[in-house]
Amino acid sequence: MHVDTSVIEVLKEVMESEFDILLETFIEDSQERLDQLKLAFAAGEVDAFRRAAHSFKGSSGNLGAHHLSSLCMQAERLAEKGNIGGAELLLNEIVAEYAAVAVEINSYRE
């Protein structure tokens, strides 16, 4: 499982009628972050890469996608060191993990 169900349960309780909107927003955000990561990596922009990784880490964590969040943290740390040249592998992992997360998230939508 790529998404922590207990987190989803709590979120359902908290968001009430806006639960669906939240999931939708997450999907949108995540797509955007992924695009930013890819662009930044391609252009070699370390700072942009770092910020995108940082934000993605946050939102995925909020939705209970712990592994995805942890991968983003690694990407962030890498960028902090100043060199994202060897980040391709990590980026691919992130893309793959997110794909799995998205499936699960969508299953909770109405």
Place this chain on the structure above:
Amino acid sequence: MVALEPVLTILIADDTNTDRLILEKLVRKDGHHVISVANGKEAVDAFQRQPPDLILLDALMPEMDGFEAARAIKQLAGDEMVPIIFLTSLNDTQSLVKCLEAGGDDFISKPYNGVIIKAKIKAFSRMREMHSTMRVQRNQIQLHNEHMLQEQNVAKQVFDNIAHSGCLHASNVRYLMSPLAVFNGDVLVGALRPSGSMMILLGDFTGHGLPAAIGAMPLASTFYGMAHKGFSLTDILREINQKLKNTLPIGLFCCATFVEMNFRNRHLRVWNGGLPDAYIYRRASGKVEVVESSHLPLGVVGGKDFKADSALIELEEGDRFFMWSDGIHEARNSDGDMFGEDRLRKVFERKNAGVEIFDRVLAAVQDFAGEGERDDDLSLVELTMELPSNLEQLHDLPGTSGVQGLAEWALSFEVKAASFRFFDPLPLLLDILQSVPGLRVHGGNLYTILAELYSNALEHGVLQLDSKLKQSAEGFVEYYRLRESRLVSTQGQVTFGITHKLTSLGGLLTINVKDSGPGFEYKVQPNAGANLQYSGRGINLIANLADSIQYKGCGNEVEVVFSWSESGE
């Protein structure tokens, strides 16, 4: 019963939509009103538009990150407390410290925990209220402080106006009143009496600041008002004591030493109520005599219970009198010891050339109290028994120029025929005479003298009534019938001429009464005690009461001389 939490307006700034949504929902569920923005710049704008009660700020944002936004907002907030809680998934110490240094008051980590967020909002809300209360109270205190300072300023100005220095500039007077002493209720007033003697009063009111200043005002105005008119030390003390007793609340009173220095006969009168013992330094022997406090302070008891008796001390030229409030004895050093009576005595016992004592006392106290003792609470007065060399200047001071006018005067008062029947001039004349303080105690006798003189002038002089008539019952009736009818028809008048001047002993009053009648033969009279002498004029009575009585001219003019002395005889 749980108290209702206040509803806050909370600003949320987070650039990640997902996170922002969750947070908004959490905060709204907690009952609060939410303003939501997606970057730092929008956060600052929103803050300016409508200042929230609390801010949840994401650390990393585009356009202006959280740190910069926090700094800007804290500056805009001024001394109002607007808590900023950073939202961050940063977890390294350095970043967290950076949050606090940028003005953050706390941080909330992602992923969001609803329970923690709710608890932190509650805690900061409480802090904010406390801070707000404190600010309101601080402002109130500031306002009250300002009022108090204004009041004290006014009190000081009023006091300065009343307590013009009188004779404190005299060359035989030296004094020091430190500002703290004045603030603590010490007051010094001094004036020359019309007779030339000098009166000085040193007072120490209980309390300090405004309450103490309030007491000084009636004291000073009474003192100066009465001293210049020539009232005695006893009279002034009684009056001041009664005024203070009547106006001051219980527990407020004035310890005082009142002294009168007579340069002509070198006498010193001292009254000490509650202040430390005063000293007399004898120039010839170098010895010190003590004048103890033997009375209650002013304002404690009233009426007959107040004792205004003073000690009379004979001095030699050059002897010095010292008086002080308790600031000298109670001056403390850094160990908490008091200066005390012994140390003060020692200053006097050293080989002194009299004139040095004043400075040495001050130096001794200041040395004892040590450096940095900026709370000098000292009042010290020295009077030397020697005629002031600058008397002229003292007399020119405002308040003293009235002295001559009140002391020496003359009046002429004519009662004309038309007034005889309806107007009695005696109360008016007596009132004028009694404005001379020295004559007050003789009011009764003076009235008798005036009444007798007027009666003589009117009935025997103007109306020409013969008092022999009054020896029989029918004659009595006839006398008064004649009196009535002649009052109606007479065209005569009675003139009073009264002068008063001061003498070395007190004063001299001369009363001259002249009537428009033909007078009588007064030069040839045998000795006798009967009242029927002098054609019925009660001369003997007057002669007993006054210094002298003398008829003049054709007998329609009489002059009575009446003297009074300061000692009350």
